[in-house]
Amino acid sequence: MAEDNSYQPPKVWTWNADTGGTFSKINRPTAGATHEAELPIGKHPLQLYSQGTPNGQKVTILLEELLEAGIDEAEYDAHLIRIGDGDQFGSGFVDINPNSKIPALVDHSGDDPIRVFESGAILFYLAEKFAAFIPSAAMARVECLNWLFWQMGAAPYLGGGFGHFYVYAPLKIEYCIDRYTMETKRQLDVLDRHLASNEYMCGEEYSIADIAIWPWYGAVQAGTVYNAAEFLDAASYTHVGRWAKQIASRPAVKRGRIVNRNWGPLDRQLHERHDASDFELRTQDKLEESTANTAAEFADQID
Ligand SMILES: N[C@@H](CCC(=O)N[C@@H](CS)C(=O)NCC(=O)O)C(=O)O
Numbered sequence: 001m002a003e004d005n006s007y008q009p010p011k012v013w014t015w016n017a018d019t020g021g022t023f024s025k026i027n028r029p030t031a032g033a034t035h036e037a038e039l040p041i042g043k044h045p046l047q048l049y050s051q052g053t054p055n056g057q058k059v060t061i062l063l064e065e066l067l068e069a070g071i072d073e074a075e076y077d078a079h080l081i082r083i084g085d086g087d088q089f090g091s092g093f094v095d096i097n098p099n100s101k102i103p104a105l106v107d108h109s110g111d112d113p114i115r116v117f118e119s120g121a122i123l124f125y126l127a128e129k130f131a132a133f134i135p136s137a138a139m140a141r142v143e144c145l146n147w148l149f150w151q152m153g154a155a156p157y158l159g160g161g162f163g164h165f166y167v168y169a170p171l172k173i174e175y176c177i178d179r180y181t182m183e184t185k186r187q188l189d190v191l192d193r194h195l196a197s198n199e200y201m202c203g204e205e206y207s208i209a210d211i212a213i214w215p216w217y218g219a220v221q222a223g224t225v226y227n228a229a230e231f232l233d234a235a236s237y238t239h240v241g242r243w244a245k246q247i248a249s250r251p252a253v254k255r256g257r258i259v260n261r262n263w264g265p266l267d268r269q270l271h272e273r274h275d276a277s278d279f280e281l282r283t284q285d286k287l288e289e290s291t292a293n294t295a296a297e298f299a300d301q302i303d
Pocket of ligand 1: 026027054088117118
């Protein structure tokens with residue numbers, strides 16, 4: 001292993017804003033708003049403020065599954081928060097999530113708006129509210145929560161650890177890549193062993209546990225996140241692969257995964273979702289080839 005022991009931590013750490021790496025422009029050691037910015041509010045009771053990253057996809061997939069199941073009260077507006085531009089530090093966003101991270105949801109269906117932040121809390125809140133995608137029998141319900149919380153604890157090692165040092169860090173550090181690759185492969189093995197004898201994460205019933213885990217681990221297995229399928233020998237996790245394909249084929253998942261997505265192929269980018277017809281009419285490929293008039297109508301709709 002290459003050794004570079006030249007760095008000695010000082011007595012008191014001070015912030016060097018320019019550490020390099022993909023996210024150095026938005027990372028900072030303090031919380032709170034950096035600027036005033038009101039959040040838009042659309043026509044539906046549920047207002048989602050998010051971006052189509054794996055954490056964002058969890059919520060849009062669940063909302064689309066609820067609608068697919070015929071629960072019309074789950075209609076929602078999804079507003080794009082551009083985290084690379086620092087929208088998560090606007091005052092309106094910080095009011096609904098003091099942690100400045102997407103996704104965040106506001107439920108306006110009752111007397112007072114209810115804010116919900118942290119993807120796990122949002123999935124649980126919506127599943128309870130609509131009594132769907134969470135088992136009702138005690139054993140299966142606790143198993144669902146086991147895996148939901150497993151994801152919340154595990155994914156930071158995958159994203160903040162492996163993804164950060166394998167892809168985003170300004171230099172490749174063998175020690176860090178080794179450490180987080182080992183943990184990522186261990187987690188994939190945990191899932192693989194479980195999925196060898198379970199169709200879904202909590203048995204026979206597709207639930208918010210699958211919806212939380214799939215956008216991260218299904219994507220890593222398929223190589224669509226971090227482009228590391230070969231490096232991780234992802235093909236060897238055959239049960240994860242079977243489960244991931246099964247989930248990817250669901251119509252609601254196909255819709256949910258493109259909401260608030262503003263990169264990649266244009267037909268898979270739906271920057272804002274305000275109506276079920278947006279999947280047909282408002283993906284970026286349609287908007288970019290449409291007339292100035294249509295673009296202006298769209299702007300009206302999201303204001
Ligand atoms: N534990 C949080 C993680 C959310 C999260 O890390 N969101 C990222 C995007 S995937 C974010 O908003 N990053 C912006 C930032 O760190 O400033 C959850 O599950 O909701």
